[in-house]
Amino acid sequence: MKKKKRRLLVRTIILSILFSAVGYTMYAQFFAEKEKVVVGEKAPDFVLEDLNGEKHKLSDYEGKGVFLNFWGTWCKPCAKEMPVMQNQYEQFKDKGVEILAVNADETELAVNRFSKSYGLTFPVMIDDGGEVQTAYDIGPLPTTILIDSKGEIVDIFEGGLDEQKIKEYMDNIKP
Known part of the structure; x- marks a missing residue:
């Protein structure tokens, strides 16, 4: 017992x-309570590898404006804004503005096909495991984080952007 x-x-x-x-x-x-990225604060640093095998560390872009875009190949608004982003990248890359496109953890094959079909020349990276998305508290796709030359977040936009808005945002983060 x-x-x-x-x-x-x-x-x-x-x-x-x-x-x-x-x-x-x-x-x-x-x-x-989750820590969220906030306008006016320093953007969380990260390192991701692009489709060409080159590593991109966000803090290495200090001194430039960064248009940080989170996207997916299946996302219609993402597909719609990619050619516009490419067009504006051509206009702003020599003016100190960079685009970093962070894919939402899809296969390299799918992302490569998508990137080639749109002729993207800015760095396209895959967030394996979603660590960067988590650090930035990314919800819906596309989401764009605008970072100034000091590495601070200037604006956060959820949803698709048209050419005029992308141009305006890039002008705002131009050093």
């Missing part, structure tokens, strides 16, 4: 610890 009580007590303690751990994890995942 004593063994049964002891076994029941041990099982109860183990289950209590297990339920507490699961409860805390659920709370932290869904209800805890």
Whole structure:
């Protein structure tokens, strides 16, 4: 009888610890305050490799304006804004503005095809595992983060952009 009580007590303690751990994890995942990127603050640094195998570290672009675009090949507004981004990149790349296009964790084959079909010449990177998206608290795609020459976030825009708005944004972050 004593063994049964002891076994029941041990099982109860183990289950209590297990339920507490699961409860805390659920709370932290869904209800805890997430750190969000904020206009006026320093943009979180990251390093990603582009489709040509070159590494791009955000902090290496200080002194330039950065048009940081999060996108997906399946996203219609993303596909619509890519040719416009390419056009504006041609206009602004010699004026100190860079475009960094961060794909939302798709296959290299799909991203390569997409990039080639639009003739993209700015760096296109894949966020394997979504770490950069998490750091920037990216929700819907496309999302564009505008970063000035000091590395500070100037604006955040969720949704597709037309040519006039992209030109305006690039003018705003031009050093």
